[in-house]
Amino acid sequence: MSAASAASGTRPRVAVTLGDPAGVGPELIAKLLSVPETAQAADIVLISDETELRDAGKDASTTIEYATEPTPGLPLLLDNSAERPVEVFERKTATEAGGRWAMSNLLRALELAKRGEVDAIVFAPLNKYALHLAGMREKDELRWFEIVLGAEDYTSELNILPNLWTARVTSHVSLAEVSAGITRQNVGAASRLLDKVLREAGIEAPRIGVCALNPHAGESGKFGRHEIDIISPAIGDLTADGIDATGPFPSDTIFLRAQAGDFDGILTMYHDQGQIAMKLMGFDGGVTVQGGLPVPICTPAHGTAFEIVGKGIANTGSIRNAFDLAVRIGARRKAAAAN
Known part of the structure; x- marks a missing residue:
């Protein structure tokens, strides 16, 4: 199912990934999606799999509501389980498997952006060491984004x-x-x-x-x-x-x-x-924007916070601000492109 079919009207379409599975990213996304206003602000495309979403809900003491076919008011799950490298990810530490999973989900989000099927991307915190273990040769994710998106x-x-x-x-x-x-x-x-x-x-x-x-x-x-x-x-x-x-x-x-x-x-x-x-x-509350790319990409300014994984206490201020900013910029770019 194309992500484009999830869009409605002029609402922006935002791809969301859960970041490094060893960190607090899954918990943050689960908490973000548990707030009704999140799904009201944009058409959300979740790139993950049902196992990760279930586990994320456990971390956040909630249940992530989603659909596997376009459904008004619900995030659309684009199942990426074929790229899942292991059944269970090790938590609280950087691993090659965790880096591969985070990169594969982000790569799918970037491909959607290249096809014009999403207007913005939000990703939960990554671990640079895990990304390099997984094969990323660039210094950071921004340089990788440049290459994948062909940014000039x-x-x-x-x-x-x-x-x-x-x-x-x-x-x-x-x-x-x-x-x-x-x-x-x-x-x-x-x-x-x-x-x-x-x-x-x-x-x-x-x-x-x-x-x-x-x-x-x-x-x-x-x-x-x-x-x-x-x-x-x-x-x-x-x-x-x-x-x-x-x-x-x-x-x-x-x-x-x-x-x-x-x-x-x-x-x-x-x-x-x-x-x-x-x-x-x-x-x-800090947010990082990957500026200068063809699509707005936003993430919390903090890291994976391995020390608090599984405790259910991760602060959602930054992920909420990152999502809100992605929606705002994505909507303005979409409106400008339509004129």
Whole structure:
């Protein structure tokens, strides 16, 4: 059965996978689907199998309601049991089998997106070590998504709290490699991506603050010239193109300004420059968007949380926000494509 047949009207179609089976992902999805408003917001396509859904319900002390044929008000299960590598997955640890299962479900979701049968994808937390055990050669899932989807535009992970978004110029690289990745072109491309996705999420005139790379924004070149030679010229390019970007600001104070409401988004130069602040500001509600891809892909900003698997206490704030954001962006893109 085609996932496209599950769609109704202008409601977005959202593919959902349960992430790494060793972690809290199955519990999170079960809790998400137990809320009636979830199925009311979108046509949901679950990519899993009945065994995983049953076990997920046990973790969450609920029962996942779904259908195997398009049924109004119920998620549609696209059974992927033919790809299940083992009958029972080991929990609370990264395994090759768990990585294979997570990748196979995601691959099916990506194939649906390539055929235009879903408008967005939401996946529960993955474990990068398990993915690499399963054969993923790329550094992270975003680079894998790029290859599978044939993405040609600039891509970057974006991290989101309810009132603040961040994007990165460099991401999953060592600190020793960061400096080489800070170029005028990369700063501009990352800022333009952040501006675009903010607009897709409904912010009509995004205000972007740009981080410095060096302490004290370089102290007029005493601590490095990246701000003078690279970042400031890139901001000038953005301003000339009509993007509201300002900076560079020292990274030890820019998030205080964001908390005061000065910015809708912050561009950081490397992974932890933004992630530490974002997780301190809202760990239980953070969302990661795989920005720049042909289809919006959203996931919680936290990991698989092996230490609490099976306890039924996983917080649903991030998965709820990830789903809501995927619905919002998916609906706007669907409406735009129809016009």
